[in-house]
Amino acid sequence: MPQHLATGVVHKVPEDFRGALLASGKAQTAWNAITPLARNEWICWVTLVKKPEIRAHHIKRACEDLAKGKRRPCCWAGCPHR
Numbered sequence: 247m248p249q250h251l252a253t254g255v256v257h258k259v260p261e262d263f264r265g266a267l268l269a270s271g272k273a274q275t276a277w278n279a280i281t282p283l284a285r286n287e288w289i290c291w292v293t294l295v296k297k298p299e300i301r302a303h304h305i306k307r308a309c310e311d312l313a314k315g316k317r318r319p320c321c322w323a324g325c326p327h328r
Contacts, residue, residue: 251277254288273308276317
């Protein structure tokens with residue numbers, strides 16, 4: 247049975263980010279509790295980077311930050327697609 251993971255406003259959750267969120271119960275719970283606009287910003291923050299190793303770092307950090315209760319990416323101007 248697939249686990250429920252809410253989406254963003256403009257962006258869909260990429261598979262690599264989705265897998266990481268589903269692997270962490272705390273991150274998944276926090277993800278589903280934040281607003282669609284906040285989810286959109288996390289998705290955009292993960293996908294706008296060009297290097298695969300930076301993207302992997304962003305995914306790891308997003309899951310850690312969400313599990314700690316952080317609602318939006320830090321020190322980032324925000325999703326340009328809003």
